[in-house]
Amino acid sequence: MTEEIVIIGGGTGGSVLANDLAERLDEEIDAGDVQVTLINDGPDHVYKPVWLYVPFGKREPEDGRRPLRELVDNRIRIREDRVTEIDTDAQQLSTAERVSPTHYDHLVVATGSTLAPDEVPGLAEGGHDYYSEDGALALRDELLEFTEGHLVLSVIGSPHMCPAAPLEFVFMADDWFRKRGLREEIEITYTYPINRVHGNPHIADWAQPLMDERDINTETFFNGEEVDPEAGTLTSMEGSELDYDLLVSIPPHRGVELIEEAGLGDRGWVEVNKHTLEAEHAENVYALGDAAATGVPKAGSVAHYQAATVGQRLASEVRGQVPTAAYDGKTICFIETGMDSASFVEFDYQNPPSPVTPSEKIHWSKLAYNESYWLTARGLI
Amino acid sequence: MNRSVVLVLRILETTYNIKPLGYERLTVLMTQQNIEPTKTVDARGAACPGPLMDLIGAIRDVDPGDVVLLLSDSDRSLTDVPEWVEEAGNELRAVEEGDDHHEIYVEKV
Numbered sequence: 001m002t003e004e005i006v007i008i009g010g011g012t013g014g015s016v017l018a019n020d021l022a023e024r025l026d027e028e029i030d031a032g033d034v035q036v037t038l039i040n041d042g043p044d045h046v047y048k049p050v051w052l053y054v055p056f057g058k059r060e061p062e063d064g065r066r067p068l069r070e071l072v073d074n075r076i077r078i079r080e081d082r083v084t085e086i087d088t089d090a091q092q093l094s095t096a097e098r099v100s101p102t103h104y105d106h107l108v109v110a111t112g113s114t115l116a117p118d119e120v121p122g123l124a125e126g127g128h129d130y131y132s133e134d135g136a137l138a139l140r141d142e143l144l145e146f147t148e149g150h151l152v153l154s155v156i157g158s159p160h161m162c163p164a165a166p167l168e169f170v171f172m173a174d175d176w177f178r179k180r181g182l183r184e185e186i187e188i189t190y191t192y193p194i195n196r197v198h199g200n201p202h203i204a205d206w207a208q209p210l211m212d213e214r215d216i217n218t219e220t221f222f223n224g225e226e227v228d229p230e231a232g233t234l235t236s237m238e239g240s241e242l243d244y245d246l247l248v249s250i251p252p253h254r255g256v257e258l259i260e261e262a263g264l265g266d267r268g269w270v271e272v273n274k275h276t277l278e279a280e281h282a283e284n285v286y287a288l289g290d291a292a293a294t295g296v297p298k299a300g301s302v303a304h305y306q307a308a309t310v311g312q313r314l315a316s317e318v319r320g321q322v323p324t325a326a327y328d329g330k331t332i333c334f335i336e337t338g339m340d341s342a343s344f345v346e347f348d349y350q351n352p353p354s355p356v357t358p359s360e361k362i363h364w365s366k367l368a369y370n371e372s373y374w375l376t377a378r379g380l381i
Numbered sequence: 382m383n384r385s386v387v388l389v390l391r392i393l394e395t396t397y398n399i400k401p402l403g404y405e406r407l408t409v410l411m412t413q414q415n416i417e418p419t420k421t422v423d424a425r426g427a428a429c430p431g432p433l434m435d436l437i438g439a440i441r442d443v444d445p446g447d448v449v450l451l452l453s454d455s456d457r458s459l460t461d462v463p464e465w466v467e468e469a470g471n472e473l474r475a476v477e478e479g480d481d482h483h484e485i486y487v488e489k490v
Contacts, residue, residue: 119441158434193437195464199430221468223437237441238469267438274426295427 003034003318004103006093008083009110010040010068012047012377013289013303017108019379020311022073025318029075034318037102038072039095041082045071046133047373049300052165054136055143056176056339061133071377086262088282106314109259109270109279109287113161113298117251120156126229127154127249130169131161142246143173148185149245154234155192156224157252159269161290163199163297164345166190166250167207168336174214175338188215189242191222191234203335203345206355210337224249253298255291269293274349275326277310286310294327296349301332304376334366342366391463391476416474416486418450419443425454425482432458433465436487440471445489448474454482462487 005021007014018038021029028034050064068078085094086109092101115131117124128142129135151173155166170190177183190197190211196204197211197218211218223237227247235241255268263281265271270287271280274294279285287293288310289303296302305327312325329349336342342363345353356362375381393399422439424432432453439449451462459478462485466473474486 158438159431194430194433194461195468199434221465223441223469225441237437295431 002032003028003105005034005036005106005108005314005318006102006104007036007038007108007110008086008093009112009289009291010038010042010045010072010078011110011112011289011303012300013112013291013307014038014040014108014110015045015068015071015377016304016307016379017110017288017311018072018076019377020307021314022075023379024311024315026075028318035077036075037077037079038068039079039081039083039093039102040068041080043067043069043080045377047300047370047377048131048161049370049373051130051133051136052162052168052172052336054133055130055139055169056172057140057144061136064133066374066377071374073379083258086258086264088262088264088279088285091284105284106317107285108310108314109264109285109291110289110303111256111259111268111291113253113290114256114268115251116157116254117249119252120224120227122227122229123156123224123249123251126227126232126234127247127251129249129251130165131250139248146186146246147182150187150189150243151246151248152189152191152234152242152244153248153250154222154224154242155190155250157250158193158199159298160250160253161298162333163299164203164333164335166192167198167203169248170211170216171214171337172339174216175340179339183215187217189217189219189244191219191224191236191242193221193223195220200347200353202352203355206343259291265293274329276313276323277306277327286313294329296329296331297333299331299333300373300376301330305330334362334369336363336366338363391460394459416448416450418486419447421450421452423452424458425452427453427455430457430461431455433461436462436485437465440469440487440489443489448486448488451485451487452482453485456483458483458485 021036044065045068047064050059053059082096092103128139198204225237226235259268272292277286288306290298309325309327313323316323332346337358341358343355343358345355347353422435424435436451471490472488474488477484
């Protein structure tokens with residue numbers, strides 16, 4: 001009998017894992033003892049960090065898209081299909097394109113994040129975002145025309161993808177407007193849900209003085225509750241109100257619905273053991289990347305490192321060995337602090353981040369990594 | 382229990398390690414109100430600020446008058462949560478500190 005490993009989702013976590021398994025289990029796959037299938041609801045792999053640069057006219061959404069088939073090892077079976085149901089008791093999946101269910105022996109959920117702006121009345125109509133291709137393009141149209149007024153960046157959803165990106169956006173916008181001689185005509189305000197400017201206190205302590213220096217207003221304990229697009233106002237659960245001319249939000253995020261329907265976790269996030277990444281409410285199910293509720297950031301580096309853990313564990317299980325690999329919470333992240341400077345953080349479950357002094361060198365390192373990301377997706381770096 | 386009093390007690394304890402006379406009794410009283418939560422948020426295992434963010438998300442979803450019970454094993458929740466509850470004008474109904482985790486009851490006003 002061929003042992004079936006099925007991965008749902010062809011983002012960073014799913015793609016890196018597929019390539020990891022192709023290498024780790026090459027002999028078993030070639031012998032027909034193991035089959036690895038990657039199911040994705042489209043033909044492309046999408047590298048989302050490109051979107052941050054789109055509103056500033058620096059990149060195009062196409063720069064972040066490549067066909068999955070070009071990135072994933074030929075040993076991996078790729079199916080373009082949408083999973084509609086996970087039956088963890090029967091160990092099978094229902095999909096949109098097939099009548100008969102798909103059996104799995106081992107399942108990996110790598111379904112990522114989706115945006116849910118409709119959870120906040122008026123947000124979809126009144127706000128912009130750079131957390132989607134369409135959103136980044138629409139924001140670019142607005143930003144290129146924006147020469148005076150109040151720009152509000154509001155972090156409404158949390159957890160959200162790339163926790164550094166809201167800071168990066170206001171730092172980049174500040175620098176971008178300064179270099180174009182527009183900054184004095186534009187007020188920038190940044191809002192955050194808790195009593196500091198970032199969820200991680202070490203990053204918040206680093207960012208706050210930088211924001212003060214750059215005349216970026218900050219509003220903390222601000223949880224956006226309603227947007228009035230006509231009046232141009234954003235009100236918070238705490239009772240405060242902001243007038244805006246251009247609202248850029250980090251909308252509420254959710255995972256995909258089928259996770260909650262399968263009883264794997266709330267809001268589409270799979271409850272997992274944060275070290276083994278095994279699902280808490282089902283056997284033979286792993287989750288990684290954004291879909292896994294580990295408490296670490298929803299970031300590409302996390303998915304990348306988690307994929308190595310899951311790959312090692314699955315290989316051990318296939319070979320009848322005790323899996324011992326564990327994820328240690330490792331996260332790395334570049335943080336743009338302007339259009340040509342950046343910082344860098346590295347942390348894990350035990351060691352907090354300590355942002356390094358921003359420099360042009362780190363900025364170029366970030367851009368260089370963005371170019372070489374496709375080697376990560378291929379499982380090479 | 383008035384939420385301002387609770388906040389002051391928490392700040393005294395966590396910042397200055399001072400427990401006013403009767404503090405333990407007050408804490409116990411706060412948990413003896415037989416509060417029935419509308420929703421329970423189990424944020425045990427989540428690092429700061431996960432528990433507070435999970436609570437805020439739950440408060441968004443419930444109706445005024447509903448009570449959310451937050452389970453958290455982060456000591457920081459003992460200060461973060463009362464501060465936010467005060468800021469948002471909600472009601473801190475009770476706090477039970479435990480060795481394994483803390484139970485915090487918040488009513489949406």
